[in-house]
Amino acid sequence: MTVRLFQTLPSAIGSNLSFFLTEYDAGHIPALDDFVSVLDLFTFCNLLFLFNILDFRTYQDAPNASPKLRHLHDLNAIPTAERYQMALARGCCFDILHWFFTEYEITDKATNEPIDGFKEVAMEYLIHQASTILAYKRKSLKQLGKGKDESLSRICSGAALEKQINLCIQNHKEIPTIKILAIDNDNHLSLAFPDRNKYAVRKLGESRSHQRKYPL
């Protein structure tokens, strides 16, 4: 990326320096040259998948909606247009993940063999983060003690959070049917990928990448 920066710098200075400094788009793309960079991309996708779960408005009642409609369609305080926009963004992220696995493969460093990265890394990471968020919330509510600070549980109870996570994760055609894990040891909660030194990333050759099925 640095090489490209200096390759394009002279022409950019000649044309429009301010445009170059603010609009050099290639510099914003994940490098994807090591596993940490891949995790940045996967984390971004997970953030979009779980974004409405992490929005307080998800747990607030929709204005002017009957309780029956709220229950049937999970209506909440997020405007319908914004929910459609977020659904479109989630679709973009699934598309990006599928693109990634047509261009790259993830290998186990111990065996140097490729693994099913979509299921064993990307989706496992999503399930891990969703499970951790739920355990973190329960731990937070438990530490506060019942009735000591009702504002947190009133905004979002543990049951409401679990319901939203299940709505997002379970029964999604793209996500393997993996149950949300019950995390027993809540003293070591971490949203980070559990073992980032276990895997490596490798770019596929052009002939191999074309053999992969691009599902969308």
Next chain:
Amino acid sequence: MRPNTTHAVFSPEDCIFEGGHFYATSTMQDTMFAIVHTFIHNFHTNTEKPSHGLLLRRIAWFYHKVLVEKQLRDDGSSLSDPTFRDRI
């Protein structure tokens, strides 16, 4: 300042501050951790009504355009599609 960093603003006398936030691809993991902490503990950032949902959706659109649709020019800039961006 990196994401997920606790911070506060002080001034010796009354004044008006101006600042902002941005998202960096290379610190996306910290960004997600910070958003989760904010949600779990009901913290608030010092920006009023941050439009981070809109910004993140636009980043998703940008990644999709550049990585999947390969709309990146040789000079490093990407093609814009205002119709799609309006929808997201």
